[in-house]
Amino acid sequence: MRSVYRxxxxxxxxxxxxxxxxxxxxxADVQAVRQEIEQLRQEFxxxxxxxxxxxxxxxxxxxxxxxxxxxxVPAAQPPTAPVPEQPTxxxxxxxxxxxxYGAAAAGSKIFNPDIGIIGNFINxxxxxxxxxxxxxxxxxxxxxxxxxxxxxxxxxxxxADFFLAxxxxxxxxEEGYVTFPTLPGGLLLKAGKFRANVGRLNAFxxxxxxxxxxxxxxxxxxxxxPLDPDTGIKDAGVSVARLIPAGDLFLEVTGEVFRGDxxxxxxxxxxxxxxTVGHLRAYRDLTDQTNIEIGGSYARGHNDLGSDFVxxxxxxxxxxRWRPLSRAIYHSLAARNELxxxxxxxxxxxxxxxxxxxxxxxxFARRWFAGGRYDWSERATSAAIQDRGxxxxxxxxxxxxxxxxSQYRRTRYGDDGRVANELLLQALFTIGxxxxxxx
Amino acid sequence: xxxRISVLAGVAVALLAPPAAHAQSKLNVVTSTExxxxxxxxxxxxxxxxxxxxxxxxxxxxxxxxxxFILAVNRANLYIGVGRELEIGWLPPLLTSSRNAKIQPGxxxxxDASLNVRILEIPTGQITRAMGDVHPLGNPHYxxxxxxxxxxxxxxxxxxxxxxxxxxASFGQRYDDFDRxxxxxxxxxxxxxxxxxxxxxxTYHRSWPNFMERFGLEVIGYVEPKPGIxxxxxxxxELIDAMKADSVKIIVVEPYFSLKTPQSIAGQVxxxxxxxxxxxxxxxxxxxxxxxxxxxxxxxLAGALKQITGK
Numbered sequence: 001m002r003s004v005y006r007x008x009x010x011x012x013x014x015x016x017x018x019x020x021x022x023x024x025x026x027x028a029d030v031q032a033v034r035q036e037i038e039q040l041r042q043e044f045x046x047x048x049x050x051x052x053x054x055x056x057x058x059x060x061x062x063x064x065x066x067x068x069x070x071x072x073v074p075a076a077q078p079p080t081a082p083v084p085e086q087p088t089x090x091x092x093x094x095x096x097x098x099x100x101y102g103a104a105a106a107g108s109k110i111f112n113p114d115i116g117i118i119g120n121f122i123n124x125x126x127x128x129x130x131x132x133x134x135x136x137x138x139x140x141x142x143x144x145x146x147x148x149x150x151x152x153x154x155x156x157x158x159x160a161d162f163f164l165a166x167x168x169x170x171x172x173x174e175e176g177y178v179t180f181p182t183l184p185g186g187l188l189l190k191a192g193k194f195r196a197n198v199g200r201l202n203a204f205x206x207x208x209x210x211x212x213x214x215x216x217x218x219x220x221x222x223x224x225x226p227l228d229p230d231t232g233i234k235d236a237g238v239s240v241a242r243l244i245p246a247g248d249l250f251l252e253v254t255g256e257v258f259r260g261d262x263x264x265x266x267x268x269x270x271x272x273x274x275x276t277v278g279h280l281r282a283y284r285d286l287t288d289q290t291n292i293e294i295g296g297s298y299a300r301g302h303n304d305l306g307s308d309f310v311x312x313x314x315x316x317x318x319x320x321r322w323r324p325l326s327r328a329i330y331h332s333l334a335a336r337n338e339l340x341x342x343x344x345x346x347x348x349x350x351x352x353x354x355x356x357x358x359x360x361x362x363x364f365a366r367r368w369f370a371g372g373r374y375d376w377s378e379r380a381t382s383a384a385i386q387d388r389g390x391x392x393x394x395x396x397x398x399x400x401x402x403x404x405x406s407q408y409r410r411t412r413y414g415d416d417g418r419v420a421n422e423l424l425l426q427a428l429f430t431i432g433x434x435x436x437x438x439x
Numbered sequence: 440x441x442x443r444i445s446v447l448a449g450v451a452v453a454l455l456a457p458p459a460a461h462a463q464s465k466l467n468v469v470t471s472t473e474x475x476x477x478x479x480x481x482x483x484x485x486x487x488x489x490x491x492x493x494x495x496x497x498x499x500x501x502x503x504x505x506x507x508f509i510l511a512v513n514r515a516n517l518y519i520g521v522g523r524e525l526e527i528g529w530l531p532p533l534l535t536s537s538r539n540a541k542i543q544p545g546x547x548x549x550x551d552a553s554l555n556v557r558i559l560e561i562p563t564g565q566i567t568r569a570m571g572d573v574h575p576l577g578n579p580h581y582x583x584x585x586x587x588x589x590x591x592x593x594x595x596x597x598x599x600x601x602x603x604x605x606x607x608a609s610f611g612q613r614y615d616d617f618d619r620x621x622x623x624x625x626x627x628x629x630x631x632x633x634x635x636x637x638x639x640x641x642t643y644h645r646s647w648p649n650f651m652e653r654f655g656l657e658v659i660g661y662v663e664p665k666p667g668i669x670x671x672x673x674x675x676x677e678l679i680d681a682m683k684a685d686s687v688k689i690i691v692v693e694p695y696f697s698l699k700t701p702q703s704i705a706g707q708v709x710x711x712x713x714x715x716x717x718x719x720x721x722x723x724x725x726x727x728x729x730x731x732x733x734x735x736x737x738x739x740l741a742g743a744l745k746q747i748t749g750k
Contacts, residue, residue: 181535181538181540187538285505325497366697399668434528439503
């Protein structure tokens, strides 16, 4: 085909240049040109015939497959490429078009990070009774958070993860960090802003929780504020985690240093007011389908009363999971318990507050989960007041990429015995990159 | 205060202690699935220790990234993955938290077994998740064609030879032996399946295109309306109609799916039969290695087809 074009171009150029040589030479040239044109005509007709035949064959094949498709059984099969007869040699990139939306895959797009967006729409009804001052109230309807994730490998030594939490009005870097997975000595180093490894749940993002809200203890003792539905200790800093050799026992110790600003729990008034976190995590497979995880954490930082006042947190967490491997997509169970002790220095007194939660989640069908949670927590700034709550949760998964959840929540606020009964509904929906499932 | 100092001191000591030295006598190979592990054992023999993360009776799309897997990957000299985004939901966090520079993607100790095999169903047009959980890089169940098994074995032979040059000859010999046994077995399987070329069947998930193409069976529909989407009543009715129209009798199901819908479909098609085939080594207890896997599936399938067609 290309040679035909080349000849056309040659011919056109020849015609444009026009008669330039002597007359005899011209006659010879005209002869040659005529022959050339005749040859071109024949080639063109041959190509036309060829294409006509191929088109007819294609139409015939389409006609044959249409009735089968009308029956609707091989539903929505993506168009597929003809398979190369010979395997491509080892080491070459995957064959076929890469899944880039829009225009043709420009080279630079290949290095774009994996992008995903998770929408978190929440609807609340019932009487919140004003709630507690530290617990974020949920309005009638809210797109509480749209989490944008941008993740990619930086270079042979590092990978980067960004999670931008976009509220209806503002945007916050929920997490943004670089991880160095290839350090010597079995260390895993993280630097940036991230959720601290205090307890188990604190490191979870809202959309990966088994409930719509976070337990009361996270609002009361881990820095909740009415403005922040995504409560927990998250700050800019450095984290170092290391595996401790212990045979079949997974034992990981993590040390973290942060600037010292996190919600209402830590406040840094000067550079040396940094906060620290230590976490020990032990995990063991009891059987192929049952495992247990136990953790202990300590956190220390300066509180909002100034550099002279320190808040310390101690916590324990236990998670028991069960998932029968051959029916893993139909049934699973997770029981969780976390306890927190807060010791907050104040000018005249040491506030010692305690709180925790216990929960059970059971997947009873491929798309259905049911669960319950019991909360109790004293308040960090007035330990004499204890809030209690209980929740029942039902979740439906249309697919791996969307989730509809309802939660009935009953809260008894300790300051004056107010009781709030609320029904929460949530729609979670994911587009873009297929993120990893949290464990 | 004392508690704080001791806790911080404990953390510091734990972080700074020297790492444990691992025994280096054998090459430690960790694979995503038992199929890759079986082929790695065939080629590596006694020179390698092989461990598979997912069990053969487990849906390989939904494996949990358990911390015990981090320990296993942490000790690996070579990680062999299925690739084509089969493990996208669980492998990336395992590799990142493994603290093992040798097996990070791109490093010499990471082998994507899909890179030199024959891949089917690579989408060419625009794809969306309205089509279900489609794999943009093609169907990842490619090991179910013994021809691809041979190509995987070649890739593993080359990789092992690269990592342990002293044992290259042994890997080459073991590969040749595996190749011979596989070729003999292929003749057996082809002969057993030959009478049923062109028979139409239904499968639960799109796990079998390579297997069915290899043995000349035609898949006319799936119990799942779309990949990863559980069966729906309307689709089930359509499927029953299509099976009746084409007189399809056999529904092939993976061991990790519920048999309820397939059995109710089979009940409504005269002579309908549900066959639980092993999509992986270890999927059923008889499928103890890569060749046994095909022995089991071919015997079961050919036996059922013989009953139905009388050939």
